[in-house]
Amino acid sequence: MAVTNTPAATVLPSLQTIQGLAGRMFEGILLYDGASRLVYANAAAHRLCGECYPRDLSSGLTLQQLLPGDALAQARAEGRWSGHLSFGGDAILMVHVYFGAEHGEHFLVLMQDLRQVRFHDQELLRRHAELNVRLTAAQEKLLQSEKLASIGQLAAGVAHEINNPIGYVHSNLGSLQEYLHSLFALIEAYERALRSPDPRAMIPEIDQTRARLDIDFISRDLPQLMTESREGIERVTRIVRDLKDFSRSERDESWKLVDLHAGLESTLNIIWNELKYKTTLEKHYGTLPPVECLPSELNQVFMNILINAGQAIGERGTIRVQTGHDGDHVWVEIADSGPGIPPEAQARIFDPFFTTKPVGKGTGLGLSISYGIVAKHHGRIDVDSRIGEGSRFRIVLPVRQPQATVEAV
Template sequence: MPAAFPNPTPSLPSPALLQALLAPVREGLLLFTDDDSVILANPAVEALLATGPASGAGPAQRLRALLPPDAMAVARREGQWSGSLVMGEAVVTAQLYHHRDQGAGYYLGLFRRVEGQEDYERELQQRHAELRQAYLRLNGAQEKLLQSEKMASIGQLAAGVAHEINNPIGYVHSNLGSLQEYLRSLFTVIEAYERALRAPDPKTLIPEIDDIRDRLDIDFISRDLPQLMAESREGIERVTRIVRDLKDFSYSGRDESWKLVDLHSGLESTINIIWNELKYKVELHREFGQLPLVECLPSELNQVYMNLLLNAGHAIAERGVITVRTGVEGEHVWVEFQDSGGGISPELRQRIFDPFFTTKPVGSGTGLGLSISYSIINKHNGRIDLDSTPGVGSTFRIVLPIKQPR
């Protein structure tokens, strides 16, 4: 049996050997640590980095000056980053890899100069495709976030909407009970008249008919019946209006197109939906001006109105006033929501439009309402202005173009 010979362990190549092997490589290679200590750099990367900023610094520092601010953080978090860099007059594709070993971090950078018009165009097309995919993902996430916040808001208002619907349904149900009694009384009188018509001498039954009319209070029924029917019709119309407003408000807007609409109609439907949240502590004033039809996405603007009205209501501790104003300034219209609440301190005003920032207790606010409202108004090429005085109240003004720029 032949003797077993162990495989010899190969020794690691020396840095000088690695430098010699990498010298003819046209792609740049840079290996360095988290503290910018360079382990390996071939001549190609030295030549590329020599044309960049901070030319007096080491290769790792010069590379940091060329990379986007988040490139190294992405490489640490995800293990790699890729992109394009401008080094002097050259466009360079860059891949940056990160690895941790025994508590130390190492970066490996690979760089290839884009040469020739075809390579340059191919690189541009690839980056354009990547940017488009990122945009589509971001846009999809924004739509989902918008719809999620809208439905969460409707969920919070569901009890109030149910209460608003129950009130008219309650008195319509009661009126139907009264109507049933009225019809029974009227049919009794009709039957008495029919018996009188069939009698040989109808006049003899007139006292009986009069007695029935008095006992059933037919005169009152004749006066109350039209009022009862009008009240029931009003209740049904109120329920129909609430359901229609809720349906319009909850529409996702994915296929909604830009259209010319009356902003006052959207304001009224939004107030109608959320009124149960406000009516117990808020006195609402309307100071509407004459507005032209405005080109917008009405369902998204309705959500902005709801967010601002609910925030105004939450800013009022016990009793207060909310004033909704509208007006026109040149080629723009404005909608203003003023409350008599506690106001917003100067240090908080800089953060109120930040996503997930909220001053409400934990569990009672998502911190997305104003952020989404800001995005919607920005999408409409408008702006939101804030004027607030602590202890006096706040005023949010939405400014929108009448016609969207083409």
């Protein structure tokens, strides 16, 4: 027996189904015939007409009473009419009228309560504000996590930079202790001479004590020892202070006028152990005015680009840091003598999680976060990279931020 495929019959919703759906709508739906007799009205239409018109639908509210002026004639002539109807208080209805004569003349009226629209708009704005707060909090956490990740990667180098001065300060303290014993012994010799009936007779003993304890060497070495120790402690203090400033949360920081050169020096102080063994650092600082910014965030930008420059260099190379001032903007340029960035990768270097480094060497977030920080400062990052010639990143920033940006923080 042959089997024929026939298309499934199209199932049209019943009138009861349509009325059931219309009953759930917030918008009022009314259907009038050509003689302005009400054929159907959903629950929302009954409510809106009862709130806004002197007569309600059950008492025979006609289409002429429902619409203003020539609205009915225009709907009949053009097939549609739309307008706003204002009532007492804050009641405003957006009304659309559609006319059709295919199966007898009918008018379809759609009513929308703008108070409900405003409520939904306010709810949407509230949710949008909540999302913005949550997004800002997430961005802050990401920024702080990247800071801490950077510090974690630099931890060994920072510890080495701290251990070096601590080491020779500790050694100097041992020498100082020996010097103090010698000086106390010399003081005791002088005290014995003062107590002697003939102090002059004690001069040879004092001279022997001075020679035995090498007091002349101690008098020359002691100031140098103290100077070295003070410099070592100051070095450790600078590193700790710079780490504290760098790791500061955005919530703890406000927009302020700062010296970008101080930020560059602070950043170089933290990462110097990562660069000093294979790079020659060239600094060409111009004259910069104080720049309005979030300092620790900009320092993170400097750190990310400087570390990338150091990692791009092989066994030995050069990093050049330049600054300049051009009208209402300043710029900081960091260039390296590495192999350069392939053209196909240059368009993606600011994409989140994109990295050309081996697995475990980078998160792919450094340049993305840097791009966002600079954009937040109403600046830009220009990139110029050529294979075999190295890469150059120029950070351009306004000297002053728009007032609205500062007030928003």
